[in-house]
Amino acid sequence: MNAPSLPGFSLRPIQLDDAQAWAAYACLPEVKLHTSSTAASIDDIRREIDKTLSGDAAAPVRFAIVDDAGGAGELVATVGFHTISPLNGTAEVTYDVTPARWGQGIASAACRAATQWGFAQRGWHRIQATTVLPNIRSQKVLERCGFQREGLLRNFRLVRGQPTDYWMYAALPGDVKT
16 A cells, blocks of 8 residues: 655554554553543554554555654654545544654644545545544644534544544545645
């Protein structure tokens, strides 16, 4: 599978070997605060990666974002899609960034590149995104990328056992700014 392009970083399909580096930040309370993730261990992350490796047309797609600076090859973020509907040609974009790299534009660049990839490589005609209401930073990422807020989804997902409201965003081909 070819991957989106992101200057200064290598993007490649996530691998089981990435589980430890991804879990090192994805399981942190400050990261989970902004998501519906229930990942609490490297085993939880391995299960997420296993889903991407299933080969099913509706399987999640996830790319590791590796910093090329200095040749260290450090995993600093992931981006991908879940809730993929081959029948409807839609998917939901997802991204996360290690807290040490927050505020550096990685999420915006990754979201933009992945969304353009989804339209061009997968032929999707709608890519959506959801954010918990307090996640202003992610909402700004989506808006910078050309996503439009479509509405409030009341009690949309359980977040650590609690029904939680979400904002729904969506982009159509041509909406995503380069």
